[in-house]
Amino acid sequence: MNQEKIDWKKGNGLLPTIIQEEKNREVLMLAYSTKESLEKAFQTKQGWYYSRSRKKLWRKGETSGNTQKLKKVFVDCDKDTLLFKVEQKGNACHLNKKNCFEEIK
């Protein structure tokens, strides 16, 4: 993995990670990555992240079964945001919706 393109210092080691369904380009959720969670994601080709509330690595779907196959990883030009393209099994949101977003007006 081409880690030198990522500036982990910028987010104190914790970078926002946009998660998008690869096929239809739906934005599913935002999570946070650490160097360690990203390595695990690359190794296992699964959606691994860092939980800020539980303060530990977590694999998306480890309790719900709604796992994510990791297809591609991108970093932005500021080197401080990641984008995962995934294949989502079932719903991404814990509220039993495909994605975590609701419109506000």
Added chain:
Amino acid sequence: MNQEKIDWKKGNGLLPTIIQEEKNREVLMLAYSTKESLEKAFQTKQGWYYSRSRKKLWRKGETSGNTQKLKKVFVDCDKDTLLFKVEQKGNACHLNKKNCFEEIK
């Protein structure tokens, strides 16, 4: 605007904002919003954000001309991430690419 759905305290008043091209669902960039920048975005229907480096509100494209028409705004189930669906004029990235993301392997 239905602001009570947003928890501004969570990011110390600064929330990550995913910016997506409405038509083809391309993820263009990530920016940060404050209560004030979001109000400006709603009022003007343009991509207004908060620049962490310059410590001030900025309108996307104010120097480059590559502005964003704001079409829809979403908040996630944790109330701490925003998603803007926009119509991007020209390129979103300052590196003269449509979006800010580059694949890492």
